[in-house]
Amino acid sequence: MTDVIEREIKVKLDVDPQKFIDRLVKEGYEYLGREVQEDIYLNGEAKDFKKTDEALRIRTVGDKIELTYKGPRMGSESKSREEITVVLDSRESMVKILEKLGYRPVYKIKKIRYTFKKENFTICVDNVEGLGNFLEVEGIDVEERELIDFFNKIKILFNLKEEVITKSYLELMVNALDHSNSN
Amino acid sequence: MTDVIEREIKVKLDVDPQKFIDRLVKEGYEYLGREVQEDIYLNGEAKDFKKTDEALRIRTVGDKIELTYKGPRMGSESKSREEITVVLDSRESMVKILEKLGYRPVYKIKKIRYTFKKENFTICVDNVEGLGNFLEVEGIDVEERELIDFFNKIKILFNLKEEVITKSYLELMVNALDHSNSN
Numbered sequence: 497m498t499d500v501i502e503r504e505i506k507v508k509l510d511v512d513p514q515k516f517i518d519r520l521v522k523e524g525y526e527y528l529g530r531e532v533q534e535d536i537y538l539n540g541e542a543k544d545f546k547k548t549d550e551a552l553r554i555r556t557v558g559d560k561i562e563l564t565y566k567g568p569r570m571g572s573e574s575k576s577r578e579e580i581t582v583v584l585d586s587r588e589s590m591v592k593i594l595e596k597l598g599y600r601p602v603y604k605i606k607k608i609r610y611t612f613k614k615e616n617f618t619i620c621v622d623n624v625e626g627l628g629n630f631l632e633v634e635g636i637d638v639e640e641r642e643l644i645d646f647f648n649k650i651k652i653l654f655n656l657k658e659e660v661i662t663k664s665y666l667e668l669m670v671n672a673l674d675h676s677n678s679n
Numbered sequence: 680m681t682d683v684i685e686r687e688i689k690v691k692l693d694v695d696p697q698k699f700i701d702r703l704v705k706e707g708y709e710y711l712g713r714e715v716q717e718d719i720y721l722n723g724e725a726k727d728f729k730k731t732d733e734a735l736r737i738r739t740v741g742d743k744i745e746l747t748y749k750g751p752r753m754g755s756e757s758k759s760r761e762e763i764t765v766v767l768d769s770r771e772s773m774v775k776i777l778e779k780l781g782y783r784p785v786y787k788i789k790k791i792r793y794t795f796k797k798e799n800f801t802i803c804v805d806n807v808e809g810l811g812n813f814l815e816v817e818g819i820d821v822e823e824r825e826l827i828d829f830f831n832k833i834k835i836l837f838n839l840k841e842e843v844i845t846k847s848y849l850e851l852m853v854n855a856l857d858h859s860n861s862n
Contacts, residue, residue: 542725543781550779565776580775585766592763593748596733597780598726 500636502566503576505647507658509629513621516631517610519654525612525619531557534606536591537666538599551666552599554587561587575662576640605665617646627668631656683819685749686759688830690841692812696804699814700793702837708795708802714740717789719774720849721782734849735782737770744770758845759823788848800829810851814839 509516521527538552539545545552549568554561560583567578584590591601605624612619620632633650635643650656663671692699704710719737722728728735732751737744743766750761767773774784788807795802803815816833818826833839846854 540780552776552780563776565779567779580772580779582772582776583768589763589765593735593746593765594780596748596750596763597723597735597777597782599780 500579501570501576502579502634502636503638503640503643504632504634505575505643506630506632506661507651507656508661509621509631509656510658513610513623513629516654517621520612520619520621523653525614528611528613530608530610532606533557533609535604535665536587536601537603537605538591538594539602541598541600543598546670551664552594553666554584554590556587561585561590563590569662575664603666603669605669607665615646617643619650622665624665624668627665627672630661630665683762684753684759685762685817685819686821686823686826687815687817688758688826689813689815689844690834690839691844692804692814692839693841696793696806696812699837700804703795703802703804706836708797711794711796713791713793715789716740716792718787718848719770719784720786720788721774721777722785724781724783726781729853734847735777736849737767737773739770744768744773746773752845758847786849786852788852790848798829800826802833805848807848807851809855810848813844813848 517527534556536554536556538554540552543550551564551566553564553566555564562581562583564579564581570576570578594600607622607624609623610621612621616635616638618634618636620630620634622630622632624630631650633643633647635646647660661668700710717739719739721735721737726733734747734749736747736749738747745764745766747762747764753759753761777783790805790807792806793804795804799818799821801817801819803813803817805813805815807813814833816826816830818829844851
């Protein structure tokens with residue numbers, strides 16, 4: 497149960513993710529574990545989230561199921577959005593109810609996420625099916641400046657050259673599918 | 680977590696509900712307990728459930744919170760509807776998400792429910808705030824004929840003269856409020 501502002505910065509990892517994970521541990525980042533996240537994104541029949549820049553997601557991690565609404569982007573350099581989450585007991589029933597309300601599943605995204613913690617930030621190394629490896633740094637209810645400063649320290653420490661990606665995994669997936677369809 | 684057909688028959692109780700409860704116990708109906716149910720009904724900005732004969736409800740009973748969608752009436756004598764339910768961890772967050780999806784709370788119904796069981800049926804004696812006392816007989820995934828037969832036995836046994844009400848508590852509440860507004 498949360499109703500927070502989530503800020504995140506993401507880059508593509510062109511280095512071997514395992515090496516990157518080992519480095520994080522070595523540098524004293526606290527390792528919180530590995531999990532497989534299966535996300536279903538829904539879209540409205542009457543309301544197109546692509547246009548309104550909102551998102552509705554059901555995430556399954558093992559036995560845990562969460563419904564999350566994400567509001568439109570608010571930040572500039574970081575990706576900051578209102579986020580409202582409820583924990584559920586059934587993915588199937590939630591999908592059925594949402595379909596009755598005019599929202600239907602449109603994309604699935606599956607990733608393996610390795611999570612680390614340092615100070616007020618969560619550092620995720622994500623292997624996203626069909627998209628590759630990414631580093632995501634997230635802060636809940638932090639100032640945008642704090643997140644950017646923290647992220648810049650990581651960039652220097654790990655000598656990351658990649659540009660910041662402001663798109664969500666959903667948008668990257670939509671782009672990738674659009675691209676493969678047009679070929 | 681359910682996705683079932685719920686059939687129910689309801690009558691107004693003009694006898695003292697406590698006496699009726701005592702009679703049920705005496706006749707060997709298994710008493711399952713008393714609970715206070717607080718229901719929030721939501722309606723769509725774009726989709727008017729009054730017209731489509733659907734319902735979306737968040738029920739809170741102590742610590743337990745459920746979101747339920749009810750489909751349009753299917754039965755004739757009994758009130759039979761598709762029912763899909765998920766259990767949630769937060770009423771407030773669910774209301775917020777549904778508001779983002781175009782559904783907002785419109786009515787609250789609070790009742791004290793005494794529940795009994797006999798054969799495949801649930802027998803509820805309800806004290807509904809602002810509406811009075813009712814007897815509801817419910818069957819999940821039973822034939823309409825079975826429910827009506829069972830209900831008729833109760834009617835004879837308890838000498839109930841009241842007519843069957845096909846309206847839901849929500850509709851009775853809307854009628855009562857409409858009536859009080861027009862005076």
